[in-house]
Amino acid sequence: METPLALLDRLRNTGSEADWNVFASIYYPLVLQWCRRGGCPEGETMDMVQEVFLDVYQNIVDFKRRRRGSFRTWLRRILMSKLSRLRNRRFPELIEFEELQECIAIYNSGACDKIRYEELLEKACEKVRPEFKAVAWQAFWRTEFDRSDPGEVGGALGITPNSVYIARCRITKRMKECLIDLLC
Numbered sequence: 001m002e003t004p005l006a007l008l009d010r011l012r013n014t015g016s017e018a019d020w021n022v023f024a025s026i027y028y029p030l031v032l033q034w035c036r037r038g039g040c041p042e043g044e045t046m047d048m049v050q051e052v053f054l055d056v057y058q059n060i061v062d063f064k065r066r067r068r069g070s071f072r073t074w075l076r077r078i079l080m081s082k083l084s085r086l087r088n089r090r091f092p093e094l095i096e097f098e099e100l101q102e103c104i105a106i107y108n109s110g111a112c113d114k115i116r117y118e119e120l121l122e123k124a125c126e127k128v129r130p131e132f133k134a135v136a137w138q139a140f141w142r143t144e145f146d147r148s149d150p151g152e153v154g155g156a157l158g159i160t161p162n163s164v165y166i167a168r169c170r171i172t173k174r175m176k177e178c179l180i181d182l183l184c
Contacts, residue, residue, distance in 0.1 A: 008071065011060050024053065030072075031079060038083045039154070039162030048086070052079050124178040128171065135159060136167035143168050 007026075010019045031052050035045045055078045063074055129137050135157050142148040142156075143164060150164040157164075 005065070008060070008063070008065070012063070015057075015060070020057070023056075027053075027075065031075070034076060034079050035083075036160075038079065039151075039160045039165070040083060040086070041162060044086070048079070048082060051082055055082070120179060120182050123182055124175055128174050128178050131174065132167070132171055136163075136171065139164040139167040140171040144172065 004026075007019060007022060010016070011023060028049065031049050032045065035048050036042075040048050052075070056075065059078075063071065065071060132140075138157055139150075139153055139159065142153045143150050150168070151161045154161040154164045
């Protein structure tokens with residue numbers, strides 16, 4: 001469905017309540033679907049849709065149509081930015097596995113060679129894996145070691161991308177603790 005250009009013009013200029021109601025009836029289902037697919041927690045989906053609509057209301061005058069579909073692209077960017085900020089607020093300590101490796105300085109410090117590192121990593125995996133559900137472990141493994149996309153991993157495992165990020169964050173943190181214990 002293409003965005004009615006006349007509606008966008010009216011929203012930019014006068015933006016009557018009736019025009020905003022038409023806008024909401026067109027885009028509410030779409031933004032709601034994008035929120036769910038983007039991993040927005042179910043309890044926060046309605047708030048996220050409202051935040052997106054508020055952002056559109058405040059910034060519609062700055063929107064410039066460049067080609068067909070550009071409004072939807074602009075709308076989706078607003079949502080993705082808000083979802084990213086939500087994840088960063090909820091998981092400020094999310095660290096990448098490379099940071100974990102740097103944290104313990106295995107490769108750079110010479111504290112142990114590659115064989116010793118692999119032994120430590122294997123021991124840490126053996127210790128940490130039983131602490132988590134199999135789906136969470138697979139989400140962690142596929143995103144950290146196989147470098148798979150969290151959205152694709154979530155789809156394959158039947159969980160949301162947000163659940164993938166949560167699993168990765170929790171397991172990475174626990175792996176870091178375990179590896180540090182093994183080194184000390």
